[in-house]
Amino acid sequence: MEEQYRQWKRKAIGELAAGYGAGAGERVDMQTLASVERRLTYNDFKASVMQGDDNGRLLNYVNANVIFQAGVDYESKPMVVFCACSLPSPREVDYDRLLNLIIFRLDEFVESDYTVVMFTSGAQHNPGWNWMLKAYGRLDRKYRKNVKNVYVVHPSLWSKLVFRILGRIVSPKFFAKVAWVDTLSQLANMVPLNQINIPQPVYEYNMKVEHTLRVPTSPSGRHQQQQQQQQPNYPMVSQAQQQEGGEQAFGLNTYVFGVSLEPLMLSNGRYVLPRPMRECIAFINHQGLLAEGLFRRSPPSTALRAAKDGYNRNQAVDLSLAGVNVAAVLLKLFYRELPEPVFSAANYEIVRALPAASPRTETGEPSDVAKQMDTVRARYVEEVILPSLKTEYRVLLCFTFALLSMVARNEETNRMTAYNLAIVWAPNLARSANPMLDVSMCAVGPGAATVGSVVQIMAQMFDKVFSHEIDAILGADADSSVDKARAVLDIVDRMNSGQIDGIQLAPPKLPPRKKQVTPVEKDTESKDIESKDEDEDEDEDEDEVQIFTDAESESPSSLAVGPVAVTKTHDDDGEDEGKKQSDSEDVAAKSIETSAEPMQVDQESQGQSQGQSNKESS
Numbered sequence: 001m002e003e004q005y006r007q008w009k010r011k012a013i014g015e016l017a018a019g020y021g022a023g024a025g026e027r028v029d030m031q032t033l034a035s036v037e038r039r040l041t042y043n044d045f046k047a048s049v050m051q052g053d054d055n056g057r058l059l060n061y062v063n064a065n066v067i068f069q070a071g072v073d074y075e076s077k078p079m080v081v082f083c084a085c086s087l088p089s090p091r092e093v094d095y096d097r098l099l100n101l102i103i104f105r106l107d108e109f110v111e112s113d114y115t116v117v118m119f120t121s122g123a124q125h126n127p128g129w130n131w132m133l134k135a136y137g138r139l140d141r142k143y144r145k146n147v148k149n150v151y152v153v154h155p156s157l158w159s160k161l162v163f164r165i166l167g168r169i170v171s172p173k174f175f176a177k178v179a180w181v182d183t184l185s186q187l188a189n190m191v192p193l194n195q196i197n198i199p200q201p202v203y204e205y206n207m208k209v210e211h212t213l214r215v216p217t218s219p220s221g222r223h224q225q226q227q228q229q230q231q232p233n234y235p236m237v238s239q240a241q242q243q244e245g246g247e248q249a250f251g252l253n254t255y256v257f258g259v260s261l262e263p264l265m266l267s268n269g270r271y272v273l274p275r276p277m278r279e280c281i282a283f284i285n286h287q288g289l290l291a292e293g294l295f296r297r298s299p300p301s302t303a304l305r306a307a308k309d310g311y312n313r314n315q316a317v318d319l320s321l322a323g324v325n326v327a328a329v330l331l332k333l334f335y336r337e338l339p340e341p342v343f344s345a346a347n348y349e350i351v352r353a354l355p356a357a358s359p360r361t362e363t364g365e366p367s368d369v370a371k372q373m374d375t376v377r378a379r380y381v382e383e384v385i386l387p388s389l390k391t392e393y394r395v396l397l398c399f400t401f402a403l404l405s406m407v408a409r410n411e412e413t414n415r416m417t418a419y420n421l422a423i424v425w426a427p428n429l430a431r432s433a434n435p436m437l438d439v440s441m442c443a444v445g446p447g448a449a450t451v452g453s454v455v456q457i458m459a460q461m462f463d464k465v466f467s468h469e470i471d472a473i474l475g476a477d478a479d480s481s482v483d484k485a486r487a488v489l490d491i492v493d494r495m496n497s498g499q500i501d502g503i504q505l506a507p508p509k510l511p512p513r514k515k516q517v518t519p520v521e522k523d524t525e526s527k528d529i530e531s532k533d534e535d536e537d538e539d540e541d542e543d544e545v546q547i548f549t550d551a552e553s554e555s556p557s558s559l560a561v562g563p564v565a566v567t568k569t570h571d572d573d574g575e576d577e578g579k580k581q582s583d584s585e586d587v588a589a590k591s592i593e594t595s596a597e598p599m600q601v602d603q604e605s606q607g608q609s610q611g612q613s614n615k616e617s618s
Contacts, residue, residue: 052097061088062101069109070117071195071427071442075305076329077148077298078114079191080106085122085201095131099138106143112297112325113148117191121154122201144174148301151190153181154205185214194435195427195442215435255312258337261392270502271395276311276334278492279319280327281403285489288324289406290413295332295424299325308333331400336428342393343451345432348441350388354380354449378461381454386465391505397458398469402488405462419444422456429455472505 052058065086070079088098127135152159160180181187184198184206193215206213256264256274264274273281288294298304303322307330310317319327335342343351355377358370386394404421411417426442430451444452458465463484470484473491494500 058088058093058097059101062098063105065199066098067102067105068197070197071192072298072332072424073115073149073191075298075301076332077301078109078112078296079195080109080114080116081196082116082118083199083202084118084120084126085124085199087123087125087127089125090127095127099131099135102135103138103143106139110142110146112299113146113301114298115191116147116150117187117196118150118152119154119199119202120152120156120159121205122199126158147174147177149190150178151181151187152178153184153187154202154209155180155182183210185210185212188213188215188435192427194431194438196435197439198436215433257308257312257334258339260339261390261396265392265395267502270504271392272502273396273399273492273495274334275314276317276330277396277399278495279317280330281399281489282492282496283319283327284324284331285403285406285492287320288327289410291324292414294324294407294414294416295328295421296416297325299323299329304329304333332425332428335400341431342389342397342429343431343441343454345434345437347385347388348432348437350385351441351451351454352449354385354453356449357446359446374457374461375464377453378457378464381457382465382467385454386469394466394469395473395503395505398466398473399488399492401458401462401466402485404459405485406489408459418456418459421459422452426450426452426455473503 065083067080067082070081073079164175179190181190184193184202187193256276261274265271284294299322303326307317307319307322307326311330355373357377358367358373386397389397404418404425407414407416408418408421411420422444426444427438430438430441432438441451443450444456446453463470466484470488474482474484474487491500491503495502
C-alpha cells in the first residue's frame with residue numbers, strides 16, 4: 001500500500017505542475033509543489049481512492065456486498081465475509097481500485113485476531129491470475145499473521161488450484177489455516193451461521209449439494225463439543241443440589257457456562273450473580289471503561305480459553321493478567337451459551353411492535369418530536385418487552401446494562417457508542433431456529449424494530465428502562481439523586497467482597513410477565529372486556545344515584561369497604577338488622593352484608609323522605 005501511496009503523490013504533483021504549465025507561460029514554483037507534497041497525507045490518498053470518479057458508489061457496494069463484517073465466531077473473533085458472487089465485472093470496474101477498497105476494509109480488523117469466511121460459489125466474474133498474485137503480494141504480514149481461520153465455502157476446482165499453487169509458492173504456513181467447507185451445514189458447526197447474511201446465489205448453489213440445511217441446536221455446535229472433549233470430564237451436579245446450594249453447588253463438579261440461569265442465580269430465595277459475570281463486570285468497571293474498542297476487539301484464543309476453563313472448574317482467575325478484552329468477551333460468551341436465549345422467536349413479535357423513532361434534524365440533533373418518540377420507545381421496552389422475560393434474565397440484564405451505560409458515557413475515549421454496543425451485543429442475545437431471521441433481528445437503526453434497537457435503547461436510557469429492576473435491587477437506597485448505574489455496580493462490588501450474599505427482590509417491584517395469548521383467546525378476552533365495560537357503566541350510574549342520596553342525609557358517617565369509602569346513614573332499622581348477625585358467621589360474609597347494607601338502608605330512607613315530601617306538597 002505504501003507503493004500505491006507514493007505513486008498517487010507523484011501523480012498528484014504531476015497534475016499540479018501541469019496545471020501551472022498550462023497557464024500563460026507561468027514558471028513552476030518548486031517551493032509551492034514541495035509544500036503541497038508535504039500536505040498530501042495517507043488519509044488524503046485513502047479518501048481519494050474511496051471517493052473515486054463515481055462519488056463513492058463503488059465503496060458502498062464493496063462494503064455492503066463484497067466484503068463485510070458478520071458478527072463474531074465462537075471465540076468472539078470478528079468474522080470478515082468475502083462473497084465472490086458479488087464481484088463486479090472487470091470491464092465496468094477498475095480492479096486495482098477494488099483491491100484498494102478491500103484492503104481498506106481489512107485494515108479495520110488486522111490489529112487483532114479475526115476469521116475469514118469466503119463464499120466462492122455463484123461467482124460470475126473470476127479475477128485473473130495476475131490480480132490474485134498482486135492481491136496476495138499486497139496483503140503483507142500483518143494481514144496474514146492475525147487471521148486465525150480461513151473457511152472457503154463451496155470451493156471449486158479453480159479456487160482449490162489457486163490456493164494450492166499460492167500455498168506452495170508463497171507461504172505454506174498461511175495456507176495451513178485454510179479449511180475447505182463443502183456445505184453450509186458444515187459451516188454451521190464452525191461459525192455461528194445466524195450472524196452471517198448469506199447471499200442468495202450461495203443458498204441456491206447449496207441446494208444442489210444438500211437438500212436440508214442443518215444447524216446445530218447447541219449455541220456452539222461441534223466447536224463447543226470439541227473443546228469440552230479436551231477438558232476433564234467432571235460429574236454433573238443434580239438440579240436439586242443446584243437449587244439447594246445455588247452457585248456454591250457449582251464447585252469442581254460442573255460448568256457455569258452453558259447452564260440455565262435459575263439454578264445459577266437463585267440461592268436461598270436470593271438472587272446471586274454468577275461468578276464470571278460479577279467478576280468481569282467489576283473488572284471492566286474499574287479498569288476497562290476507557291479501553292478503545294471495548295467489546296469489539298477479540299483477545300488471544302489461548303487466554304480466553306484458559307479464563308473460561310478456570311471459571312468452569314471454580315478456580316481463581318486473574319483478569320488483570322488476562323486483560324480487559326478477555327473479561328469483555330467472557331460477558332458476551334456467557335449470554336451466547338445460555339440454553340435459553342434472552343430473546344427467542346417467541347419474543348420477536350413483541351420486539352417488532354417497537355415504535356419507530358422520528359428522524360433527526362439536518363444538524364443531527366434530535367427534535368422535540370424525536371425526543372418524545374425516544375421516551376415512548378423506552379417506555380415500550382420498559383412496560384412490554386422486559387416484562388415478557390423471566391425475572392432472572394431481567395436482573396442479569398440490569399447489572400449488565402448498568403456497565404454498558406457506563407461504557408457509553410465514555411464514548412469519546414473508548415469509541416463505543418450505544419449504537420456500536422448494540423451491534424456487538426445483539427447477536428449474543430437473540431437466537432432462534434431461523435438463522436436469516438436472527439440476522440435481520442440484530443440490525444440496528446432508527447426505524448428498525450429489532451433486538452439491536454432494543455439493546456441500543458437499554459444502553460442509552462438505562463435509568464428509564466430498568467426503573468422497576470433498579471428499585472427492586474437498590475431498595476431503600478433507590479434515591480432519585482443517586483447515579484443509578486453506579487449504585488447498581490456498587491452492589492456487584494459488595495457481592496465480590498462478601499459483604500452481601502445476594503439480593504432480595506420484593507415481588508411488587510418487578511412488573512408481571514406478559515401472558516402470550518393466541519388469536520382465539522384474544523377474541524374471547526376482547527368480548528369479555530366489552531361485557532365487563534357495559535357492567536361497569538351500569539354500576540357507575542347506580543353509584544352516582546347512591547352518592548347523591550348519601551349527600552342528602554343529615555348525619556352521615558364513613559364506612560370503608562375495599563379501596564372506596566361508602567357513606568352510611570344512621571337508621572335504627574339498619575342498626576337492629578346489623579345486631580341480628582350471628583357471631584359464628586365467616587368474616588367474608590360479614591363484609592359482603594356490610595357492603596350491601598348501606599344500599600338497602602339508603603333506599604328505605606329515600607322512600608321515607610320522598611313520601612314525606614309528597615304529603616307536604618299535597
